[in-house]
Amino acid sequence: MxxxxxxxxxxxxxxxxxxxxxxxxxxxxxxxxxxxxxxxxxxxxxxxxxxxxxxxxxxxxxxxxxxxxxxxxxxxxxxxxxxxxxxxxxxxxxxxxxxxxxxxxxxxxxxxxxxxxxxxxxxxxxxGDFVAIDPYHFTLNIPSNHMYMLPAVVDPPGLQHFCDRVVDGIAAVFLALKRRPVIRYQRTSDIAKRVAQETSKLMYQQESGLFDFRRTEISPLLLIVDRRDDPVTPLLNQWTYQAMVHELIGIHDNKVDLSSIGKLPKDQQEVVLSSEQDAFFKANMYENFGDIGMNIKKMVDDFQQVAKSNQNIQTIEDMAKFVDNYPEYRKMHGNVSKHVTLVTEMSKIVEEQRLMLVSEMEQDLACNSGQVAAFEAVTNLLNNENVSDIDCLRLVMLYALHYEKESPVHLMQLFNKLASRSPKYKPGLVQFLLKQAGVNKRTGDLYGDRDLLNIARNMARGLKGVENVYIQHQPLLFQTMESIIKGRLRDVDYPFVGNHFQQGRPQDVVIFIVGGATYEESRSVALQNASISGIRFILGGSTVLNSKRFLKDLEEAQRIAKASTNVV
Structure with a gap:
């Protein structure tokens, strides 16, 4: 189920x-x-x-x-x-x-x-205490999502409320699935450990009777990780359909608000993007932007054929047939209009904000090595007035996350250039990100051993001619799932809670990201589930992130942390 x-x-x-x-x-x-x-x-x-x-x-x-x-x-x-x-x-x-x-x-x-x-x-x-936005992806829509970045001393009541909501949501998912999991968590994260321990206490002590379902040979696995272990994924521009709509326009509860776009009819100012209700979206939600354009053109051509046949109403029988098919015709018309509007608007944003230029650099910073070349390329983009301030901020963040230990002088030069370009984005926010999610805080290997793999993967892609430079990046979650499938998720990095251990590979795995998941990660989960690994993954998060939301949470956490320091 x-x-x-x-x-x-x-x-x-x-x-x-x-x-x-x-x-x-x-x-x-x-x-x-x-x-x-x-x-x-x-x-x-x-x-x-x-x-x-x-x-x-x-x-x-x-x-x-x-x-x-x-x-x-x-x-x-x-x-x-x-x-x-x-x-x-x-x-x-x-x-x-x-x-x-x-x-x-x-x-x-x-x-x-x-x-x-x-x-x-x-x-x-x-x-049903979770928002099931896709078959294998749920969110809790927590408004105070920045709380996961705060140390417990800053705001204990707010932090406890955040943890309680996460524990409640995870518990409801397992009650709905009628399973009780073994629980693991990211060792380097205090908040992941806290959520894991409180969830275990609820399932195995406080409400043990409620969770006492029929035992299976191998229990499902609940893995709780911290968003800060992979801060790169929510900072990137996206080029697959669902993720791109969320990044450039925004999706909330599978709805897209288009009221600010031109003069659209009232019934098109908010549209639904649901894989359960829209066959075209279901077939194309994980496709890249270039393929989406071609697939929408085919959908428009098909609709025009249907419309043309409806114009040839010559008999009473033709008219009766058209009336019978009219609801389906209207639905098809609405669907075509919706997807054409979305792709047209996103194409406009890509052009205006020079996102192809920016995104190519982002992917390079996320996937490839070469600090000197990266520094020069980011500097050139910071000097480009056509690149927006927020894109410059994200580029400096991506550079800082990758090369924070390699050249402090270059990093300081980028901080100063960012600050001189826009007072709004002071370098303090980049430094706060490094304090929160720098190399010393992370468990996963975002860059180190992946360079050789990336070179091989990129060569393979070039030979196939299928992929492109804009979707090279794979989130850390992809590696985590591979480790689970191969039985290589290290106990020292992801310890079990209590005395509950797992013998053999689990068949069901819920990975919950405290701090929010992205649509790029839900795509990785869906593609993994479509393979034949024999393991079903479900992804959960405290919210659904795009780069704007991630930066907003970062700014709010920085503001509270700074205020509490001043009080002390």
Whole structure:
């Protein structure tokens, strides 16, 4: 069972057994959980005539006793308080309470005490406390994602809240999969260790009965790693379809906001990019940009053929046939318009921001060695007024991550050039990145032993003529998966929690990246799952990163760290 079908199954179950007109009441996080796996049309088919947020329901006084309230909420203190008030003065004929994670006994007692008018028909736990954006990729959409970079002394309450949300999300995934894993973590990361230990405590002590599923010969593996072990991947421009849309325009809960682009019709100002709902996107989400252009042209040609045949309506039978096919025709028209708009907009951004020039250098910094040539090339781009300030910042960061130990003088020259070019991007942010994710902090081998492999791989690509310089890079996650497949993930680098060890290769592996995953990494997971390794990988993260979000988290963590230092 993959994550999308697990989440859909929960939503199906909480809606289908309650007959009659319903209002679905969600919170700010469960609205994401539902929206990525269920469309508005499907909700209407289940007789859901209204979708409301729980806090807006609290503000309204209008009685709606003809509707049945179906609540699907995270079991947070805030949501329990909303429910307590709403049950004390019920507006709906009956209420059905579903929670996306484990309820505490105290919370159940509060709800029971509040239901004086006995409108509550049932209270259930449906473990869908994750956003299943793709079959093998989930996110937790944590807004305060920068917390993973802060030492515990800076903001203990905020950091604990962050850890609690990560543990809750991981627990829900395994409850949905009906498995209990052995747990490993990245040794060099305090936050990965903390999350791993708290997850283990929940699964093996506090809620051991809940996780006591039928044993399998080899337990699944949960591996918790830190985003800072691979800071390169979220800094790169992307050239495969899904990752590129997120980098250049932005995707949130499988939706793309196009309202700022020209004069689009209202129904095209927000479009859905879901592999479950869009066959063209599913077939092309991991293809590179050049192939996407050709595939969209073919889709346009096919649509024009369909449109032309519809123009030849000459008989009543032709007209009846067209009316029957009209919904499919409209859907096809909308899909063509959506993908043409996206690719046209991205082509414009690539041209305006000179991204082919910038990206070629980025890939070189990520994949190849040669410090002197890299320094000269980055210097030339910093002198190019057509290259944006943020691209210059990312280039200096990529250079610094690769060559921080090789030539401090060159690095300082780039810092000074960046600072003189734009006061907004002071070199302090690059230095903060090195402090957070420099070579002394990382477990994985981002550069060292890979140079020879890269040369061989690039030669092979050149011979095949299939790949191009813009998608040479492979995230560190790819190496990690290969190590797991070959049984070579070193215990010293990725220790087990407690006394739980693994004999043999796991068949199911969940890799969770504290600090966020990228669509480039989810592509690696999907391609790996399509191979015949016999292991199924699932990728999770505290958010879905692009370079803007990664830099925003870095800036916020730097600001808080600096403020706490000044206070001390």
């Amino acid at each position: 993959v994550l999308v079908s697990a989440a859909r199954d929960y939503i199906n179950r909480l809606l289908q057994d309650i007959s009659g007109m319903k209002v679905l009441i969600l919170d700010s996080q469960t609205v994401s959980i539902v929206s990525v796996v269920y469309s508005q049309t499907e909700l209407l088919q289940k007789e859901v005539f209204l979708v409301e947020l729980v806090d807006s329901i609290s503000k309204s006084k209008e009685p709606m006793s003809h509707l049945k309230a179906v609540y699907f909420l995270r079991p947070t203190l805030e949501n329990i308080q909303h429910l307590r008030r709403q049950l004390a003065n019920p507006r709906f004929g009956e209420s059905h309470l579903f929670f996306s994670n484990i309820l505490k006994d105290t919370q159940i007692h509060i709800l029971a005490d509040s239901d004086e008018q006995e409108v509550v028909q049932q209270v259930q736990e449906y473990y």
